[in-house]
Amino acid sequence: MTENNDKLHLKRRSFMIGAAAVGAGLAMPSLSRAASWPERPLTMIVPSDAGGSLDRTIRGLSTVMQKHIGQPIQVENRPGGSFMLGVRYFLQQPQDGDVILAHALSPYIASSILFHDAPYKMEDFSFINAHWSDWDVIAAYKDSPYQTLPDLLKAIKENPKKVRASVVTGSSGHLTTLLMLQRSGIPIENLNLVTFQGGGQARQAIAGGQVDFIVIAGSGSEGIRDFIKPLAVVRDTPHADWDAPVLSEATKPLGLSLPVLPGSMRGLAMSSGFRAEHPDRWDIISSAYKATLEDPEFIEFAETNAMGHDWLGSEETTAKVMAVHDVFAEFKPLLQR
Secondary structure (H helix, E strand, C coil), X not given: CCHHHHHHXXXXXXXXXXXXXXXXXXXXXXXXXXXXXXXXXXXXXXXXXXXXXXXXXXHHHHHHHHHHHCXXXXXXXXXXXXXXXXXXXXXXXXXXXXXXXXXXXXXXXXXXXXXXXXXXXXXXXXXXXXXXXXXXXXXXXXCCCCCCHHHHHHHHHXXXXXXXXXXXXXXXXXXXXXXXXXXXXXXXXHCEEEXXXXXXXXXXXXXXXXXXXXXXXXXXXXXXXXXXXXXXXXXXXXXXXXXXXXXXXXXXHHCCCCCCCCCCEEEEEEEHHHHHHCHHHXXXXXXXXXXXXXXHHHHHHHHHCCCCCCCCHHHHHHXXXXXXXXXXXXCHHHHCC
């Protein structure tokens, strides 16, 4: 293990230990605490545009969660700056629990830190839970001539700047796209790559035929299914709802070996300072969130819209978020080109 990796391992370990020490587990709030807080409506800050998969799942979550926490919950979109504007705004608010960060916790917090010099660090956050972990799909526009992933890559190689793609900046789909080109020996500059601040805009681009292909969260793409043809799913196993080969099978004719990067992990987080100073309020929010995910009303909403409703808990969510951070750190030079 190199010295840098040793430092990264120790940093990650210290972060995990610190997070565990601040809150030892999920405790159900007592009636007395629940009666005293919250005393006014709560706000969930979504650092992306309205209409995307993150926005839609959080609006569904907030509608049900407000009955479990005893106060109305409003959703406020603050997009921009590669997701940094909304996150910065959240951190600038009083950390008393009245404002909650609702985000694609992974990979966008890590990517904003690694690639955009965000004025915060991973240790500034305490992750409550990621209830919807996604995977990516590589899909061409329905009327494009590309029938397979090798067809698409050949076109990019032979026709510089002619093929257009849409990705969300700093996403796993963004990194997968660059890795496909790099390991195929195709200059990255050959691709006309259009980056967006949110999945809603990126999907609109492919649905409208403005780009030739997209690499984006699959479960969040049900709404554009009629406008695309999937070429591959970035998974180790096939997906029953998508008629497409897994990434390793799709790239086998080319002799490529590509990592299967995890997609977006959407959920809730607070600042680490809040968790340390208000452990009782942390427990109230966590318990209300967990109760929401177990509520038949939210389960029906999530399953109808092909969304997740998992309870991983803080420790497992933190471990997964930090693991993705490490993967993105490994490929940092590629995404900074």
